[in-house]
Amino acid sequence: MLKLTPFHSLQQYLPHNLHLSLFQTCSAPQEVEQLHAFSLKTAIFNHPFVSSRLLALYSDPKINDLGYARSIFDRIQRRSLIHWNTIIKCYVENQFSHDGIVLFHELVHEYLPDNFTLPCVIKGCARLGVVQEGKQIHGLALKIGFGSDVFVQGSLVNMYSKCGEIDCARKVFDGMIDKDVVLWNSLIDGYARCGEIDIALQLFEEMPERDAFSWTVLVDGLSKCGKVESARKLFDQMPCRNLVSWNAMINGYMKSGDFDSALELFYQMPIWDLVTWNLMIAGYELNGQFMDAVKMFFMMLKLGSRPSHATLVSVLSAVSGLAVLGKGRWIHSYMEKNGFELDGILGTSLIEMYAKCGCIESALTVFRAIQKKKVGHWTAIIVGLGIHGMANHALALFLEMCKTGLKPNAIIFIGVLNACNHAGLVDDGRQYFDMMMNEYKIEPTLEHYGCLVDILCRAGHLEEAKNTIENMPISPNKVIWMSLLGGSRNHGKIDIGEYAAQRVIEVAPETIGCYILLSNMYAASGMWEKVSHVREMMYKRGFRKDPGCSSVEHKGTLHEFIVGDISHPQTKEIYAKMSEMKEKLKCVGHVPDTTQVLLCIEGEKEKEAELENHSERLAIAFGLINVKPGIPIRIMKNLRVCNDCHSVTKLLSKIYSREIIVRDNCRFHHFKNGSCSCMDYW
Structure with missing residues (x-):
């Protein structure tokens, strides 16, 4: 490490040019901070070389300290275009593209940007998906004479491709003379993203050279278009595969529901990285194969891979679906031992896991332990308390959250309305629905109307529920009509039930639950001829009623039982x-x-x-x-x-x-x- 002598010694014995040589040779973060302090104490900070060098050092990927870089930039009295370019790039590379674009807006009042500034800020537009701002910068580039610069053009092709403006990307691409493999890949990726897979394949054939990314883009594009077999043929033809290629093909199988092929390919991989594990775990979880997701997670740990936040969110969701509390507690313990913070989405996932596994006390413990609570944490605990029938506690927490200054969003009102629903608090439900619209100016979605309708249906206010549905400003979906049908079945209102069932069949005729509820409603009233008619309809359409199934977790194993089980x-x-x-x-x-x-x-x-x-x-x-x-x-x-x-x-x-x-x-x-x-x- 660089050891600095006291300030007076340097001033006395070292010539000025040697002071500057120190800035040229240092590279470690601690050395840079020492020299930063030294420059301020000796008043040499304003030397153009010193301030520029400090800005470059803090912006360098090896140090990459955006906070110090910005503080240096703000103290520079006479900023050059190089200074602006350095700080804008630092913002974009650190995923603060919006701030980088704001700085660019300030820059153009002092300097004309160059072919270093423009590609960087266009890259920021691509990351944010703000194509209109990207078009304005494109126009500026043409106006100041950089429209044909190869770096500017390359960044424009990439930006337009990622933002779905594939015609604009192709226009820029066709006007270019020098086209490297990265540029071809950007355009092919753009066509694949837009579903224009035939054009992407045509470009692939025209490419003068290809790399692994070229092949991977097409494998991914074919998979997303449902052409998984074609994707696999291309994958098998690849001259050289990397982890991204393997993951693209596995992801294609997972999204198409072909888990056996995904697992087979997974075991063929030469090495597994974190992305691969996350693909497998998230794929199983999203498709309801919760046990497979949990098994994959524990296999990952056994083989020595450390999970990421994304891994833990997926596996906690799978545990919630299975309601295997023992596994959930073990994962929580693992998170604590390995220093995972709960201030973000992990805290929300953990609260949801405990609530859905039937342990609301542990959910409350996790919630109370989170120091910096976000709306997601409040939402998770309010929803959890609601489904456990603790509506008063849930509503009290909602009011407590409002007092903290956090503004409730549309999602948390779904939790509040559900809490009212499970406790039969009809008047409260109506009041919170009105509060959401009138006090917080939140436009109700289908989910909010669904909650209100369900509150009314469970309480037997079926005519009011029917009127609410018919007067909604948006078209009701099958879930809302099913609420009315379920309420009619529970309260024996056959006429409203038949009306609701007819609406469900019109909106979503494949809804098996509709026929089952209708059949049960007739059966409860002894109308066996109508029961036979509904069941015959189900048989003709190939619908089968799921048998009742109950499960109990014991010593890490899930024991399942169906009606009359003897297995x-x-x-x-x-x-x-x-x-x-x-x-x-x-x-x-x-x-x-x-x-x-x-x-x-x-x-x-x-x-x-x-x-x-x-x-x-x-x-x-x-x-x-x-x-x-x-x-x-x-x-x-x-x-x-x-x-x-x-x-x-x-x-x-x-x-x-x-x-x-x-x-x-x-x-x-x-x-x-x-x-x-x-x-x-x-």
């Missing part, structure tokens, strides 16, 4: 426990609600047997056998809990003195001491 290794013990449960329920006076049987079964005993075999009862029996007393039994179900199972679970929580937490497709139910957190409203 589990502990089947004998489970059915013995269910017989015991049946006897205990009789002793406390439980009478099965056979109106919940939506099949054409005549005998009461047969109907009771049908109810007894519901998947959540098998899961409860498994939990009573295996989960230690004092630990909640956590059950995840894919369908709505029926009224009879809800009553039974309340009684079992008291009979066995166990807390049972059930997540159905709507919300969480916390059963304890014979009562449920939903207060029988779901």
Whole structure:
């Protein structure tokens, strides 16, 4: 390291040109900071060489300290074009392109930009996707005589290609004489991005030379256009593949849903980088293959790769989908041990994971521990409290957030309205909907109207819900009509239900849930001829109802049960426990609600047997056998809990003195001491 003698010694013994030589030879960040301080103390900072050299050193990629670079720039009394170019480039390279463009606007009032300034600021426009500003700079370049400069033209082709202005990119490209492989790649990439894959292929054939990126652009473009087989043929023809090429092909398979081919190619790779792992994990998570995503994450750790924030966000989302709390806790512990900060999206993901895994207490603990809370953190905890039936707590937190000065956005109002929905707070829901529009000037989206309609439907205000839908300023989607159909089924309003079902079929005839709800509504009213008609319609269209499925995590393994399941290794013990449960329920006076049987079964005993075999009862029996007393039994179900199972679970929580937490497709139910957190409203 450079060791500086005290200021007086230097002033006394070193000639001035030796002072300047120190600035030429230093390169380490600490040396630069020492010389920076030295220049200020000795008043030599304003020497043109010194200030320029310090600006260049701080802007150099090896040091890359934008804060110090800007402070140097601001102190320079007579700035040259070189100074402007250096600081603008520093901003663009540090992903602060907007600030770089603002500086460029100031620059043109003092100097005419040159062929160093223009490519840099055009690159900033490409990164921001601001094509109109890019066109203005293009016009300026033509006006001041740099329109035919090869570097300016190259940056324009790249900018227009990335911004989707492919005709403009082609016009600049065709007017160029010297075209290197990078330029060809930019244009091919632009055509591929716009879906013009045939033109991209034609250009590829015309290229005088190709590199790995040329091939990769086409592989990626073909994959995105759904031509995965063509992409694979091109991939196999590549003379030399790099990690980007492999990742492009794997990503193509993942997006097309061909996970087997993606996995096969993954294992053929010579080496795996973080991008590859993230592709695989995110691909599985986005396509609902949560278990595969979690397995891939732990395989990644086993092989010694360190996950990024993106990796952890994907795997936490997968854990949320599976509701495997044990895995989620392990990942949280890993994050703490490895110093991952929770101030950003990771904190939001962790809160969501705990909430969706049924542990709202841990979600609250994470939320409270975050020092610099952003709107995303508040949104995650408010949504979590809402689906757990803790609406008052959720709404109190919303008001607390508003007091901190954070302005609620459209997403957080969805969380607030959902909290009102799960607690049956109809008046509050209406007030918050009005507050969003009138106080915060947020235009309601389909999601907001969907929440309001669902609030009204669950509470039985079906006519008001119907009127709200018909008077919406935007066209309702299938989700909104399904809310009206679901409310009609729950409250026995067949006429409104039929109306809603007809609207769903008009908007999205492939919606299986519509036919199931309609069939169940008819079955609950004993209209078996109409039930047969709906089921025949489903059969002809190839629709099948998903069976009820409930799962319990135990010692890191997910145990799944369907109606009448006899496939589990502990089947004998489970059915013995269910017989015991049946006897205990009789002793406390439980009478099965056979109106919940939506099949054409005549005998009461047969109907009771049908109810007894519901998947959540098998899961409860498994939990009573295996989960230690004092630990909640956590059950995840894919369908709505029926009224009879809800009553039974309340009684079992008291009979066995166990807390049972059930997540159905709507919300969480916390059963304890014979009562449920939903207060029988779901």
